[in-house]
Amino acid sequence: MDIISFTTLILLSSLIAGFLGSLTGLGGGVVIVPLLTLVFGVDIRYAIGASLISVIATSSGAASAYVKEGFSNMRIGMFLEVATTLGALLGAFIATKLSTSIIAVIFGLILIHSSYLTMKRISSPKPIVKPDPLATRLKFDGSYPVPGGWESYHVQGVPVGFCLMFLAGSISGLLGIGSGAVKVLAMDQAMHLPFKVSTATSNFMIGVTAACGAGIYLNRGYIDPVLSAPVTVGVLLGSLFGARHLFMAKTRNLRIIFSAVILLLAIQMIYSGIKGRI
Amino acid sequence: MAGQKQGWSDHQVEIFAGNLLRCGVITAASLVIIGVLIYLFHNGLALPDYKSFKGEPQELRHVGGILKYAFSFHGRGLIQLGLLVLIATPIARVALSIFAFLRQRDKLYVIVTSIVLVVLCYSLFGASSH
Numbered sequence: 001m002d003i004i005s006f007t008t009l010i011l012l013s014s015l016i017a018g019f020l021g022s023l024t025g026l027g028g029g030v031v032i033v034p035l036l037t038l039v040f041g042v043d044i045r046y047a048i049g050a051s052l053i054s055v056i057a058t059s060s061g062a063a064s065a066y067v068k069e070g071f072s073n074m075r076i077g078m079f080l081e082v083a084t085t086l087g088a089l090l091g092a093f094i095a096t097k098l099s100t101s102i103i104a105v106i107f108g109l110i111l112i113h114s115s116y117l118t119m120k121r122i123s124s125p126k127p128i129v130k131p132d133p134l135a136t137r138l139k140f141d142g143s144y145p146v147p148g149g150w151e152s153y154h155v156q157g158v159p160v161g162f163c164l165m166f167l168a169g170s171i172s173g174l175l176g177i178g179s180g181a182v183k184v185l186a187m188d189q190a191m192h193l194p195f196k197v198s199t200a201t202s203n204f205m206i207g208v209t210a211a212c213g214a215g216i217y218l219n220r221g222y223i224d225p226v227l228s229a230p231v232t233v234g235v236l237l238g239s240l241f242g243a244r245h246l247f248m249a250k251t252r253n254l255r256i257i258f259s260a261v262i263l264l265l266a267i268q269m270i271y272s273g274i275k276g277r278i
Numbered sequence: 279m280a281g282q283k284q285g286w287s288d289h290q291v292e293i294f295a296g297n298l299l300r301c302g303v304i305t306a307a308s309l310v311i312i313g314v315l316i317y318l319f320h321n322g323l324a325l326p327d328y329k330s331f332k333g334e335p336q337e338l339r340h341v342g343g344i345l346k347y348a349f350s351f352h353g354r355g356l357i358q359l360g361l362l363v364l365i366a367t368p369i370a371r372v373a374l375s376i377f378a379f380l381r382q383r384d385k386l387y388v389i390v391t392s393i394v395l396v397v398l399c400y401s402l403f404g405a406s407s408h
Contacts, residue, residue, distance in 0.1 A: 004322040042328040060299040060367050067296030078391050085397040207368040214365045215401030221333030225357035229314045
């Protein structure tokens with residue numbers, strides 16, 4: 001297969017990955033790496049580099065839509081970025097030390113977790129009425145638009161949220177995915193942010209975290225331009241297209257199918273990793 | 279509400295940042311697409327080789343080298359410049375936030391955001407010497 005066909009095939013697959021990733025809220029990154037390694041036989045280090053770049057593109061591309069709504073909380077985002085960027089540095093550093101087989105197995109385990117989260121409907125916890133002293137000092141409390149006005153919210157669980165974000169950053173840097181699921185989980189469950197605020201804030205953070213990991217990968221020569229180009233353009237266009245159709249799709253069935261696909265990819269990644277084929 | 283005292287409100291900054299991100303993505307995507315077309319025109323019939331990891335050549339790893347390579351209109355150099363713009367876009371957004379927090383005289387967040395910017399710059403420039 002010559003490079004023209006190879007690039008075209010990767011572009012088409014990335015379009016589909018970006019589209020499904022955006023409809024299900026998991027992002028395209030989780031399927032890009034298994035797709036490139038298992039289907040196209042790409043070395044996992046090139047795959048992770050390309051995936052990380054596509055994560056930045058998706059996050060920045062979606063940002064203007066979130067911005068219009070006015071949900072994101074810049075202070076929370078920036079404060080937690082300290083944790084995610086440091087985590088991403090650590091993750092990208094560890095990635096250069098681990099063997100590719102071990103990275104494949106870890107990737108598979110994270111995929112199983114993502115698949116489980118996709119199946120499970122996460123219910124947002126009740127909003128907190130009492131302000132938390134640390135959150136107040138950090139000026140985290142805010143308000144967001146709801147039909148007929150603004151609703152204010154209080155934040156809690158700052159230390160737990162910060163630690164979870166460090167973990168999310170490490171996973172992002174190690175595996176080249178956005179790890180938005182962990183980010184939203186930390187902000188929803190630990191810090192009790194309203195769902196719309198945590199989704200919008202997480203989108204902004206994903207781009208910054210991925211940029212941090214991508215800097216390291218670029219310097220280490222993991223980012224191949226000819227491979228990253230179709231992946232990035234495909235995932236970006238697919239996800240923008242997906243965001244437009246978000247309200248039309250029957251998300252429930254789609255989530256089930258998508259998480260089944262992820263589960264299969266996870267098993268294959270772990271198997272190939274153990275067999276030393278990756 | 280926090281941040282609406284003077285200077286820019288949080289929401290105004292957000293809108294500006296949203297436009298910044300969109301411009302970054304459009305610029306990056308254009309460079310990448312032009313680069314791919316140039317590359318495929320010259321090398322399209324070659325065989326892809328990603329099975330074993332060799333790492334990119336030095337000129338595609340660092341900001342200086344990428345700029346030099348891109349301005350001689352090499353396909354791979356142009357794509358890599360586009361990817362570099364993509365990486366730089368969220369970094370520019372963080373830098374913009376420092377400016378916004380300065381205008382709001384929010385010392386704590388000027389410091390917090392500066393830490394994030396330093397980590398980002400370290401990853402792009404500082405870690406390259408190893």
